[in-house]
Amino acid sequence: MAKAITKAAALAGMALAALPATAQATAPIIMSETEGVAPALPAILSPRERAELENRILADRLDRIIPEIMRAEGIDLWLLVAREYFEEPVVATMLDAENMHARRRTILIFHDPGEGKPVERLTVSRYGLGGLFAPSWNPESQPDQWQAVGDIIAARDPARIAINSSDLSQFADGMTLSQYERFMSALPPALHPRVVSGEGLAIRWLESRTPEEMTLYPTIVRIAHAVIGEAFSRKVITPGVTTAEQVQWWYRDRLMQLGLDPWFHPSVAIQRQGADGMMDGDTVIQPGDLLWTDFGITYLRLNTDTQHVAYVLKPGETEAPAGLRAGLANSNKVQDILTSHFAVGRSGNEVLAMARAEAIAAGLDPSIYTHPIGHHGHGAGPAIGFWDNQNGDPRGDGTIRANTAWSIELTSYAAVPEWGGQRVDFRTEEDAFFDGARVRFIDGRQTEITLIPSTP
Structure with missing residues (x-):
């Protein structure tokens, strides 16, 4: 294990040495299981710096991956x-x-x-x-x-x-x-x-993540986390005034300012005591609302995909109701169960079945729809469930491989006592890396509901 860690550190150092000066000054952010609250926004590279870095990574990918996958596939x-x-x-x-x-x-x-x-x-x-x-x-x-x-x-x-x-x-x-x-x-x-x-070649080329890419990925995910932290704050949301749709378009404006691209239009929705399902569009955000967002960026040819929740405090409140906090904790438990079943050579469908069985036996109410991520947001490789299909699917027949990145996307449902037993949807999504032995979150995961004050 110590030898493997030493090798990984050496590779990370080599990748860092290849970074432009601006990137070296702000990197690297190391993979961590803990996600910061309202993290600072990392520096964004200039177009020229991005191009230099993207070209170095592409050259390394061609040298490193192509011979390996062609020989493995017998092509x-x-x-x-x-x-x-x-x-x-x-x-x-x-x-x-x-x-x-x-x-x-x-x-x-x-x-x-x-x-x-x-x-x-x-x-x-x-x-x-x-x-x-x-x-x-x-x-x-x-x-x-x-x-x-x-x-x-x-x-x-x-x-x-x-x-x-x-x-x-x-x-x-x-x-x-x-x-x-x-x-x-x-x-x-x-x-x-x-x-x-050439199906096997195409999928393996796209799904394989190199040490150099994984040196950069935590910074890319941190940028997404930082932008979500801004969105779920009083900087953007004024309870009683701001609508869900306005927050969606704030994301788009913010990314344009930063010179970044979304790979899908951001989602923002509201769950409210006494209201059915998710409310969005021109619905005004109010104190006592549970907010949800789904947000992803493309940067340095890699994608992020994140879902977080936030609670708008009522006057006098200092934390979210215990039932809401327990609901997010349930989704964290499903994450842990799911990632514990990752294994090289196991199919996406096998992981889905094993994770669902264990989560249900533990008294949880899960829905799992995890997917690879990398060059594409919904990336190449085996799917682990779909929101509209919790059974086996041909797209989940492929096998899981080492050195692949994943969007651990899922939800669990729970009755919230403070909301009269209302069934609430606790969606969560965090990007992670599977090294062949274990799954690690690239920049942590949300374990505490973000709090938005009702007054400035």
Whole structure:
């Protein structure tokens, strides 16, 4: 264990040394099980600093992940195709920071020659990609781009050729029908039987988190936590005046000020004693309300996804009612139960069934809908339940792997005595990292309801 910790620390130090000066001055925030109350907002990098860092991380990912997953999946050659403004999910994550879109038709080829030799990274397109792929097409000598692809593949004679085609996963279904037809017409017929789905490659590329990324991820999640802390405060909310919708649009304005992007429109809703369900839109926030938010950002090509709750104190109150505090504690218990069942090789459906059975046996009323996170908010990899399906699902058949990030998203329901036994929904969501042995929250988790004073 000590040796593993030493290695992790060394890798973190290497990643920190590669950071721009501004980032080094404010980083790293270390993964922690404890979430700060109204944490300070970390410094946001300039566009140039972000680009430098994103390019370093991408180069490391290509060097580190591609050979590993191609050999694990038994693939000799992986073909990826994208068109300008129609980038498929995998190619979009392989473009350097200065190439924001594929140019015309961008074709990428990874070829593993075997015998321990480096994996070739080729681009069959008119434009280079930040020096990360070797340009491999001369239109003057071969005007037909697809024939150039066919010639490159034929010369390498791979035993298995992967293309991104999948009925199950949107992340591995990037090969369109027109491009498939053109590709197959250019590929020698003798190689056609060797074409297979690259689903495993696409998912593993997207779900794998590197040490360098995990050095940065706590800061990214801290930014999200800090913005939520601002939203759930008197800086933004005036009880009796502010509506749920106004808080939603405050988030959007704040992110624009910070030069950050949301990956979905923020949610804000209200549960109130005597009212059914969640209220949102133009509902005015009042003392005694339990507020809920769902908020996520994209920064340095990684995403966050967080759900927190807050209570608006009534005049004279100094804490939330005990029943509400107990309800959040119940959701924390479900989190603990769920994460205890993570294991390499176990499917998402297996984890869901085991966690639900244990939580229900403990007297809890859970609903679990946890998902991978990383390059996409709802990321590649096996789902662990859906809010509208607490049974097994084909999307949960995939196996859990080490070095993956997760949004531990779930809720539990509880009757609140102070609200006349009203059934309340205690939604929670926190980002976490599974190293293969245990799940750790990236920047802690909410264990105390945020309090918003009813008066300034």
